[in-house]
Amino acid sequence: MSVVDSVIAAADVYKKGEVSKAIDLFEQVMAEHEEELIALKKRGPDLRLFHRQMGKVSALRQALVQLSSGSNTIEIDVSAYFGRHPFRIKMNKEISQFASSWKTTTAFDVHLASAIKHFGADFKSVFGSTTWREDIAGSVYVSAWMVTDAFEMAAALPDSPKHVINIGCGMGFFDAIYLGGRSEPASATLIDIDETVQQSVSEVLTLNGIENATFQMNADNIPYDKVELVYTVRSCGYLYEIDAYDDVFRALKPGCRCLIDVTHDRREAVVKYFEGLGTRHNVFKRSADETVLLAFDFV
Numbered sequence: 001m002s003v004v005d006s007v008i009a010a011a012d013v014y015k016k017g018e019v020s021k022a023i024d025l026f027e028q029v030m031a032e033h034e035e036e037l038i039a040l041k042k043r044g045p046d047l048r049l050f051h052r053q054m055g056k057v058s059a060l061r062q063a064l065v066q067l068s069s070g071s072n073t074i075e076i077d078v079s080a081y082f083g084r085h086p087f088r089i090k091m092n093k094e095i096s097q098f099a100s101s102w103k104t105t106t107a108f109d110v111h112l113a114s115a116i117k118h119f120g121a122d123f124k125s126v127f128g129s130t131t132w133r134e135d136i137a138g139s140v141y142v143s144a145w146m147v148t149d150a151f152e153m154a155a156a157l158p159d160s161p162k163h164v165i166n167i168g169c170g171m172g173f174f175d176a177i178y179l180g181g182r183s184e185p186a187s188a189t190l191i192d193i194d195e196t197v198q199q200s201v202s203e204v205l206t207l208n209g210i211e212n213a214t215f216q217m218n219a220d221n222i223p224y225d226k227v228e229l230v231y232t233v234r235s236c237g238y239l240y241e242i243d244a245y246d247d248v249f250r251a252l253k254p255g256c257r258c259l260i261d262v263t264h265d266r267r268e269a270v271v272k273y274f275e276g277l278g279t280r281h282n283v284f285k286r287s288a289d290e291t292v293l294l295a296f297d298f299v
């Protein structure tokens with residue numbers, strides 16, 4: 001059986017509720033094919049869909065196993081699928097509870113609607129409903145979601161930027177995945193206007209051993225000479241216009257990459273705007289139908 005078929009078979013067993021049998025199958029596939037998977041991943045973007053699917057199912061499976069064993073901390077490690085560096089995330093029950101009840105006016109509803117649309121079926125097959133507001137459900141849900149983001153963005157992320165900025169960081173999950181697991185994590189400025197996320201960001205960073213990141217509610221005091229990556233996921237260019245951070249984008253230096261997850265209706269204007277700042281751009285597709293991931297390199 002090919003590696004793809006083996007993984008799909010394991011996922012099917014998992015979705016039927018035969019969790020321990022699926023886990024055995026998964027372990028077997030991972031052990032047999034780890035090298036092959038990493039080599040395949042390096043070959044090109046045609047395999048991204050497959051990896052994303054695997055990552056999502058694997059994240060659900062790992063979170064479930066840990067939760068059913070009564071563990072308070074959930075650790076999702078998807079290193080096997082990335083050739084570059086470990087992508088992992090740790091969460092605890094308190095963060096999960098916060099994630100489940102987090103509301104940021106319309107921002108959250110947009111986010112939730114998108115999540116239900118893209119992961120609702122998986123979630124339902126595991127839990128029998130989409131009542132993800134329950135504590136445990138929240139953890140599993142967020143894990144799967146974040147792993148999917150990480151897969152989709154992996155190809156566009158530079159290996160070792162000096163300093164990164166995340167605009168609209170939410171609870172800092174993506175930052176934990178991207179910055180955590182490195183021997184020398186980049187320093188980071190995490191921006192969000194919602195002060196209620198601050199505690200979660202700080203706990204997520206601590207759980208993942210990230211010491212060199214600061215959370216702030218504005219774009220003050222950014223060390224532009226060091227900034228080599230700016231990313232914004234489901235925030236600037238999705239919930240609001242990019243000119244909200246015009247001062248930041250204009251201050252970026254040659255060598256910096258800017259990754260923006262924009263709605264399709266804004267795409268043309270955003271490309272034009274960044275071309276005006278002297279950048280080259282690339283397009284990375286995301287699975288979320290309503291956005292496209294654009295990468296702008298300052299030259």
Ligand SMILES: C[S@@+](CC[C@H](N)C(=O)[O-])C[C@H]1O[C@@H](n2cnc3c(N)ncnc32)[C@H](O)[C@@H]1O
Binds near residue numbers: 110168192235240244
């Ligand atoms: C849909 S959430 C996305 C969070 C995170 N990037 C993720 O993908 O999980 C949007 C976030 O943008 C934040 N936000 C909304 N307007 C903002 C602004 N003007 N500046 C910074 N953050 C903002 C919200 O508070 C919220 O945390």
